[in-house]
Amino acid sequence: MAEALSRDLSKMAARMLLRHCRGLVLSPSYASSRYSSRTAGSATNSFKVKVVQFFNQHFHDLEDILAYSSIARNWKVKVKNRSYNKTRERYGKEVAAATFVLNLNGRVRCRGQRRWIHGRLKELDICLEGIDVSGSIINFDGLENLASLKFLRYLDLSRCPSIDDWCLSRLGTLAGSLEELSLAGCHQVTEKGLACLCHLQNLKRLDVSDLPRVPYKGLVCILLEEMLPQCEIVGMDMTAWDEVDQDLDTETHQDVEAHTASRSWRPT
Missing domain, CATH: 3.80.10.10 (Ribonuclease Inhibitor)
Structure with a gap:
């Protein structure tokens, strides 16, 4: 009985936390400005700041990956189209x-x-x-x-x-x-x-x-x-x-x- 009650309370807490953080996930830029590190006095605010930081870091890394991918493609094209001068001098x-x-x-x-x-x-x-x-x-x-x-x-x-x-x-x-x-x-x-x-x-x-x-x-x-x-x-x-x-x-x-x-x- 106690275990069943504990599972029900965990589910309810998870749903409440999800509703509380839904606006944060959908609008991370707004939440980041509202819940800065200076105003996060409670544990809930601290958790929200961490979530915002995670999403900001995630998307920042994604942009970096795309940028590095473009650089890698350009580098590959340049390397593949280099002049084979040494091969020409040695073999013709x-x-x-x-x-x-x-x-x-x-x-x-x-x-x-x-x-x-x-x-x-x-x-x-x-x-x-x-x-x-x-x-x-x-x-x-x-x-x-x-x-x-x-x-x-x-x-x-x-x-x-x-x-x-x-x-x-x-x-x-x-x-x-x-x-x-x-x-x-x-x-x-x-x-x-x-x-x-x-x-x-x-x-x-x-x-x-x-x-x-x-x-x-x-x-x-x-x-x-x-x-x-x-x-x-x-x-x-x-x-x-x-x-x-x-x-x-x-x-x-x-x-x-x-x-x-x-x-x-x-x-x-």
Whole structure:
């Protein structure tokens, strides 16, 4: 009987304490100002101060964790995109570029071979012909590791969140060999960055699908066709005029339609 009465009293005390502290939990800033350490004369006030301090410390630590997490991500991006100068000096530019790509969980293909290399590089006498770093954290600094490759024909930068217009301006060093380039899903790329590709005159295939920051895709497609006449543009339709501003005058529409008709017929 006594044990049952004791349990009932404990439950009642717990409910009373919960009601008493409910406003404190829901509004810790108000309670903190009301129940400071100088005015906490009773045990109840002291308990409330401790509860407020706990919540304030908890949320403060949460903000610190988020801040440290952001710093860690930025540090990781910086480290992953560092220049492999020591590797280049010791083993050559091809090995340095391959090591950089493989450390980004990408893959490389050597000249004259069809298979792709993943994971670790087992040979040092290589000549890179293809690089796939799709979906990686490669950025402007990381592209420096690829700048001196003279036989690179295929480069996949699709879905790389850090690839932007400034990065595309750095691809001019690959103009002598690059034949296939994929920028699909690079959401930071705009039409200004695509204009930088005019130096890549050896391109045969360019994938520019899923670029949300590129307006007037029909006009941009025509621009790319004019800059790179030997290149197949994938992902943009020259005849898609739904996004074209209605303010374009009739003469401009006629000129564009005539150009489209002339480009649509090609001799076999």
